[in-house]
Amino acid sequence: MEVEPLPAAGQPRTSGVKIFSAKILDVMTSRFGLFLVMVIALSLSAQTSSGKSSQGKSPKSASARPRVMNGTAAKPGEAARVDVVPDLAQRLARFREVRMPFRAEKLSARERKLVNKLVEASHSLEQIYWRQIDPEALTLYQSLADSKNPKDIELRRYLWINASRFDLLDEQKPFVGKTPMAPGRGFYPHNLTREQVEQYVKEHPEKKADIYSPTTIVRWHGGELEGVPYRIAYRSFLDPAAKNLREAAELSDDPAFAKYLRLRAAALLSDDYFASDLAWLELKDPKFDVIFAPYETYDDGLLGVKATYGAAVLIRNEEQSRKLALFQRYVADIQDALPLAAEDRPSKRGLETPMEVMDAPYRAGDLRHGYQAVADNLPNDPRVHEQKGSKKIFFKNFMDARVNYVILPLAKYMMLPEQAAKASGEGYLLGTILHEMAHGLGPAFVRTTQGKVSIREAIGPMYSGLEEAKADVVGMFGLKWLVDQGALPKDKLEEYYASYIAGIFRTVRFGTGEAHGQAEMMEFNYLSERGAVRRESSGKYAIDYAKMPVAIADLAKELLEIEATGDRVRAENWFKKYDVMPIELKASLMKAISVPVDIDPEFAFPGKLE
Numbered sequence: 001m002e003v004e005p006l007p008a009a010g011q012p013r014t015s016g017v018k019i020f021s022a023k024i025l026d027v028m029t030s031r032f033g034l035f036l037v038m039v040i041a042l043s044l045s046a047q048t049s050s051g052k053s054s055q056g057k058s059p060k061s062a063s064a065r066p067r068v069m070n071g072t073a074a075k076p077g078e079a080a081r082v083d084v085v086p087d088l089a090q091r092l093a094r095f096r097e098v099r100m101p102f103r104a105e106k107l108s109a110r111e112r113k114l115v116n117k118l119v120e121a122s123h124s125l126e127q128i129y130w131r132q133i134d135p136e137a138l139t140l141y142q143s144l145a146d147s148k149n150p151k152d153i154e155l156r157r158y159l160w161i162n163a164s165r166f167d168l169l170d171e172q173k174p175f176v177g178k179t180p181m182a183p184g185r186g187f188y189p190h191n192l193t194r195e196q197v198e199q200y201v202k203e204h205p206e207k208k209a210d211i212y213s214p215t216t217i218v219r220w221h222g223g224e225l226e227g228v229p230y231r232i233a234y235r236s237f238l239d240p241a242a243k244n245l246r247e248a249a250e251l252s253d254d255p256a257f258a259k260y261l262r263l264r265a266a267a268l269l270s271d272d273y274f275a276s277d278l279a280w281l282e283l284k285d286p287k288f289d290v291i292f293a294p295y296e297t298y299d300d301g302l303l304g305v306k307a308t309y310g311a312a313v314l315i316r317n318e319e320q321s322r323k324l325a326l327f328q329r330y331v332a333d334i335q336d337a338l339p340l341a342a343e344d345r346p347s348k349r350g351l352e353t354p355m356e357v358m359d360a361p362y363r364a365g366d367l368r369h370g371y372q373a374v375a376d377n378l379p380n381d382p383r384v385h386e387q388k389g390s391k392k393i394f395f396k397n398f399m400d401a402r403v404n405y406v407i408l409p410l411a412k413y414m415m416l417p418e419q420a421a422k423a424s425g426e427g428y429l430l431g432t433i434l435h436e437m438a439h440g441l442g443p444a445f446v447r448t449t450q451g452k453v454s455i456r457e458a459i460g461p462m463y464s465g466l467e468e469a470k471a472d473v474v475g476m477f478g479l480k481w482l483v484d485q486g487a488l489p490k491d492k493l494e495e496y497y498a499s500y501i502a503g504i505f506r507t508v509r510f511g512t513g514e515a516h517g518q519a520e521m522m523e524f525n526y527l528s529e530r531g532a533v534r535r536e537s538s539g540k541y542a543i544d545y546a547k548m549p550v551a552i553a554d555l556a557k558e559l560l561e562i563e564a565t566g567d568r569v570r571a572e573n574w575f576k577k578y579d580v581m582p583i584e585l586k587a588s589l590m591k592a593i594s595v596p597v598d599i600d601p602e603f604a605f606p607g608k609l610e
Contacts, residue, residue: 085175088154094169095161096596098401102361102604111288114251115313115361116605118290121244122311122364123608124237125292129309129365130609131234132186133299134164140176141609161600163369169597171513183301183461188218192225194302194460200225212457214307215271215294230294231271238268245292257286264292277379281352281388285321289314289358291393295380296366297456297464298515304461307380310366317396320357324392327433328353330487334478335441339557344443344564351389353440355433360395362603371514372598374399375432377439377471382454385444392436394429401599402506403428411502413592416542419498427492427499434475434482439467441474446566458566465512465579466571469519470559476500477556480549497548501533501541509589509597512579522578524585526555539588 085091104112130138137159144156158175159165166172166181174180182190188197197218201208207225211218216227231238242265249261260283263276273293283289291314294307332348360367367373375394384390403425411420445452456463479496482488504524510517527533530551532544562571 083177084151084155088151088158088175091167091169091175092154092158092161094597095600096401096405096598097602098405098599100361100397100401100601100603103359110251110253114248114288115315117244117248117251118288118313119362119605121241121248121292122313122362124241124244125309125311126364126368126607127237127610128234129369130163132306132308133369134166134181135186137162137164138609140165161369168370168514169510171511181301184218184303185299185301185306186217187300187306188302189220192218192302197225197303212303212305213271214297214305216306229271231269235269241292242266242268252288254283254286254288256283257288261290264290267293273379274381274383277381277384278388280379281354281384281391283354285316286356287316289316289356289393291367291376291378293379295378297380299366301461303457304459304463305456308366310368311362311364312360312367312376312393312395313362314356314358314360314393314395317357317359320394320396321355324355324357324394324433326487327437327482328355330478330482330485331437331440333485334437334481337481338442338474338477338560339553340442340560340564344447344560345441346386346444348389348441351385353389353392353437355392355394355436357394357396359397361397362605363601364607368601371510371516372398372402372601374402375436377436380456382444385440390440392433392440394432394436398599398601399429399432400425401601405599406596407499407502407506409595410505410592411498413595414505414541414588415498415502416536416540419543420502422495422498423502424495424499427495428503430479430488430496431475431500431503434478435471436475438471438474438478441478442470442560443564446564448566453566455563455566459563459568459571462568462571462575464515465518465522465575466559466562468516469522470556470563472500472519472523473552473556473559476552480552494543494545497543497545501543505541505589506597508581508585511581518575518579521581522575523555525578525580525582527551528582530554535584535588539584539591541588 102115104115107115130141141156141159144152144159147153147156155176158167162168162175164181165174165176165179167175172181182188183194184190184192197211201211204225207227210216210227211225213227213229215230217230217233218225219228220226245261245265245268249258249265252258252261256279260276260279263279264273267273267276291310291312294309296310297304297307299308300306331353332351335345335348338345373395375392377390377392379390407428408423408425411423414420415423443455446455446458455467459466476496479488480493483490483493483496504520507516507520508524512518512521524533527548528535530547532547532551533541534544535541558574562574
């Protein structure tokens with residue numbers, strides 16, 4: 001599937017996101033405690049410093065400008081002004097708009113209807129995601145819908161990119177208003193702390209399962225904490241999502257995919273995804289597929305356990321998918337070769353390891369906003385990993401866009417010319433394949449005297465960064481292992497390392513407020529400490545290829561052991577030591593400011609945000 005660049009920030013767009021009328025966040029049943037979106041009254045700071053609008057006309061007075069309150073315009077005088085950062089245009093320029101076309105020519109009319117039903121279902125998860133991440137941003141975004149002021153249009157687009165008022169590229173600091181981001185987002189009461197939760201669970205152990213569930217919202221009910229199931233909190237969105245999945249199932253010519261869609265529809269309304277996850281892994285080379293669940297926990301900064309909803313409509317790239325057979329054969333062998341005690345690396349023999357190269361003509365929720373994933377390893381449930389395995393999905397159109405618009409141009413600024421020339425799309429793809437394989441490798445649980453404990457729960461909020469680092473490093477360990485076994489050509493190893501380091505330079509630009517950026521900042525600092533990467537007097541970086549294998553193996557061992565032991569303090573100390581960006585690296589990255597940090601995908605299907 002082709003990817004097409006859109007006009008630069010500030011230029012007209014040929015297509016846009018269609019926004020429908022605002023809808024107030026669901027009111028929860030009194031049984032679980034009523035909650036409403038916190039009222040935020042924001043006025044739009046779209047005036048120029050000269051007091052003139054961009055069209056040369058006098059702007060409306062502050063008292064006459066629209067203000068947001070519970071999804072409707074507030075009356076004059078009800079809200080104080082909230083400032084927008086002055087460099088919003090420069091922030092927008094860091095994202096390259098890229099079209100992701102829907103190539104429907106080879107699809108039958110029935111198949112096109114199937115895709116459209118999956119897109120409609122995905123719209124519902126988009127509604128939920130904003131309410132999970134930053135309901136106030138949703139209200140502000142809606143209030144800007146009719147504004148023609150260029151400053152308001154810029155603010156609206158940056159809200160869309162982040163799905164919040166907090167800048168992913170600026171350690172999640174607010175770019176509108178002054179209120180700092182709550183670590184618990186919309187998952188927990190605003191002022192609740194991790195220590196309070198842990199103390200409460202210690203005193204009320206019978207509440208732990210509900211409070212730590214990945215699919216509950218935690219709320220006060222009287223003087224007690226309780227976990228409100230997603231199926232209750234988001235019912236008005238989940239009902240139509242399930243209906244659209246069932247209707248898509250009727251349009252599918254693949255009985256196994258139709259079965260999965262029906263099971264996933266039922267899971268949305270029960271919060272029990274286990275059976276549908278198993279059915280998803282049993283799909284054999286599906287022409288159409290979909291990611292559709294609350295899977296990732298990156299945005300829970302309090303406990304690190306709450307899952308956000310994400311969706312991706314997928315169409316198989318048959319030619320590229322066939323190439324993955326080589327890697328599927330070696331998953332169990334790489335697991336056995338890991339530098340970790342045998343009891344902490346359960347055998348992967350006999351488990352499902354489906355791999356798919358897909359084009360994604362539409363994404364929503366956590367797959368649409370912020371960091372644009374080029375691959376996924378799902379589901380995240382360790383019970384599914386033990387019993388069945390996991391699926392690796394590679395989004396080819398997103399991969400092509402990242403490599404062409406970000407990684408290869410950035411490598412020319414950051415690396416010695418002869419090493420930058422070695423970085424390649426193929427090398428980056430192979431590293432990504434091994435990264436996703438590595439998410440399913442290593443320990444499945446923490447071993448304790450009381451039995452098995454979830455690694456995610458044991459490590460806490462640091463887990464997402466730790467797991468991303470583990471996948472990166474274990475993936476590179478596995479790539480070297482494949483070269484040593486003759487499965488991949490030895491003369492390509494330097495290309496793989498150069499592509500990996502080029503990818504690190506791309507990812508650290510997200511900063512340590514994002515899990516992937518935090519992970520790769522740690523990797524970069526560790527490799528620099530070991531002399532595998534060094535900065536030259538020119539400001540460019542050089543790879544010592546001879547030192548890379550040992551440094552990678554040692555780092556893999558450290559990260560795998562942290563996960564196997566569930567040692568939270570060890571994890572926190574490790575990242576505290578290694579996740580700070582060196583001043584020299586920051587200076588070198590500034591020279592590449594013209595290279596976008598990420599893409600901003602534009603789909604052929606209109607978006608809906610109510």
